């Protein structure tokens with residue numbers, strides 16, 4: 001593991017800083033959180049700028065428009081972008097952070113050629129259609145059915161908690177192609193679903209923070225070409241694990257940098273308003289500082305491991321990161337609320353942008369221990385795959401390999 005920049009990495013960092021300093025002032029202000037067309041336009045514009053400058057898909061193969069850089073350079077990019085206050089991936093989250101990497105690892109050359117460059121240019125937005133009303137942690141219990149009809153699958157079912165579905169062009173969709181009463185981890189297939197296919201219905205869902213970032217997706221006789229299948233029929237569970245490895249392994253990396261920056265602001269605020277006199281507040285801030293430093297080191301370790309693995313896919317260490325980061329992130333918002341006192345209860349709809357209002361951030365942080373697999377499920381995965389503890393009993397409803 002290399003913790004310090006090499007000379008090439010240092011040069012890369014300097015060039016990037018220069019580009020960010022010149023480019024960020026040219027951006028419009030971020031749109032409000034529920035103006036989805038404006039958010040799509042804003043996030044796509046940022047992605048297009050990155051693409052033109054050669055910073056899109058840094059560690060993706062150059063044959064598909066990426067830069068072919070090492071994962072370590074990718075980390076440098078995320079770190080510097082966050083420190084400079086650059087926009088986050090936003091509605092490009094699924095495409096850039098896990099659908100795209102899954103396609104690179106598992107798709108056919110035609111599928112890659114079709115989608116990877118478009119994702120990198122910011123022309124194609126993706127969403128994730130995995131969870132169902134009765135299949136969240138126990139994802140393998142999914143029931144959305146895909147029946148073969150010639151060179152199409154005909155899909156019927158319901159998906160839930162589909163983030164950014166309203167602005168998505170494509171969906172990474174898990175369906176059941178095997179018999180409903182067969183072994184549940186077999187008979188699952190990973191499909192690319194164009195969101196404008198007839199039969200795809202969306203019902204927006206409101207979060208506690210007042211945002212409509214989720215939808216319920218109702219699929220009625222949706223015809224998806226067999227050519228849109230990624231991997232073999234029935235091999236979708238394995239491919240979904242590849243998707244999760246990217247989602248948990250590198251999906252939250254920028255947020256560690258954000259959290260470290262926010263902690264410095266909280267400490268400064270505590271000094272200003274005298275809450276710093278409280279030794280418990282000081283102790284909690286110090287513990288979080290140590291925790292985020294350790295998490296950043298863990299990110300580097302996980303990335304370094306993926307860099308040296310044959311397939312480039314992060315290992316189960318990504319679950320350790322996901323578990324600790326999501327819990328530390330919630331502690332950060334708790335300390336912030338105590339330091340701000342009654343102010344922390346203010347909720348100003350006008351200020352409530354994606355990354356702004358602290359009370360909104362606190363509500364949003366509740367989602368971290370649920371999204372991309374809950375903390376309990378990450379503990380199961382760590383227990384089984386890293387510590388070698390016995391698997392959960394395989395009674396009906398139990399989850400394989402620790403679940404989602």
Ligand SMILES: Cc1cc2nc3c(=O)[nH]c(=O)nc-3n(C[C@H](O)[C@H](O)[C@H](O)COP(=O)(O)OP(=O)(O)OC[C@H]3O[C@@H](n4cnc5c(N)ncnc54)[C@H](O)[C@@H]3O)c2cc1C
Pocket residue numbers: 127128129130131132133135136137138160161162163367368370371372373374375376377380392399402403404
């Ligand atoms: C911000 C956010 C964004 C999301 N975006 C998407 C998306 O775009 N696409 C998508 O498909 N899904 C998405 N999800 C859904 C997410 O993946 C699920 O919420 C998650 O997998 C948990 O499933 P569930 O909500 O059905 O809870 P359940 O699985 O019903 O779990 C309920 C509780 O039981 C616990 N539990 C369940 N099984 C076990 C077990 N075996 N051992 C111990 N405890 C267990 C859980 O930890 C949890 O506390 C998103 C969720 C959030 C919060």
